[in-house]
Amino acid sequence: MTAAWLAGFALSFSLILAIGAQNAFVLRQGLRRAHLGAVVAVCCVSEGVLIFAGVAGFGALAARAPWAIEAMRWGGAAFLVAYGLRSLRAAWGAAEALDTGGAAVQSLRAAVGTALVLTWANPHVYLDTVGLIGAVATTYGPARWVFGAGALSASVLFFVLLGYGARALAPLFARPAAWRVLDAVVGVTMLALAAKLALAG
Incomplete structure (x- = not known):
């Protein structure tokens, strides 16, 4: 059980x-200290719904159509390889610092609406x-x-740290080199997960 949670x-x-639109928005809200609790809550609840829909749906699908699970296993491995290679390419290239400045602070309704749109209208979140x-x-x-x-715990921890730790992270992520290191770590991790998924059958 512990191994499954950690995985x-x-x-x-x-x-x-x-980093994507959703994460960048949470980071910016954290830097501005603007409606941060509501934005983090929206992201965490949304992740919970999506993650457990995936776990439940694939459990039912596994019982009825094992061939579909096999297809998704290989599709997932291919996706991870592409994701990992893209991250490694970004790490190799010239990364840019995250733009956190400028715009006027949104209302609570606008901030929550933006968080919902950036979460639910993003096709990558479903993948x-x-x-x-x-x-x-x-x-x-x-x-x-x-x-x-375990997956939901990671999402909640990430959003809380990203939002509430934004002030401390701001000087670090003002430098392009920080994004290159992050992209490299993500790329290697994705390729390792792809190998694990491909060998699981």
């Missing part, structure tokens, strides 16, 4: 590390949570719910 935690944390995490969870059998709990 879910590691996969989710690795997936969510890659990562419902698709990839759900597919990997099936390899843990009855412990798949523990795997899902």
Whole structure:
């Protein structure tokens, strides 16, 4: 059970590390200290719904169509390879610092609405949570719910640290080199997870 939880935690944390529109928004809200609790709560609850929908859906699918699980396993491995190579390419190239400045502070409603749109209108969130995490969870059998709990724990921890630790992180991520190191770590982790998923059958 502990192994399943740690595996879910590691996969989710690795997936969510890659900076995207949602993460950049949370980081900016943290830097501005603007409606941060509400934004973090929206992101955490959304991740929980998506992760457990993936775990539940793939569990039902595994019982009815094992061939589909096999297809998703290889699709997930291919996705991880592409994701990992993209991160390594970004690490090799010239990364840019994250723009955190400027705009006027949004209202609470606007901030929550933005967080919802950046989460639910992003196709990658479905690939990562419902698709990839759900597919990997099936390899843990009855412990798949523990795997899902580990994945959700990583998401909650990440959003809390990203939002509330933003002030401390600002000087670090003002430098392009910090993003290159982060991209390199994510890339290597993704390729290792791809190998594990491909060898799980």
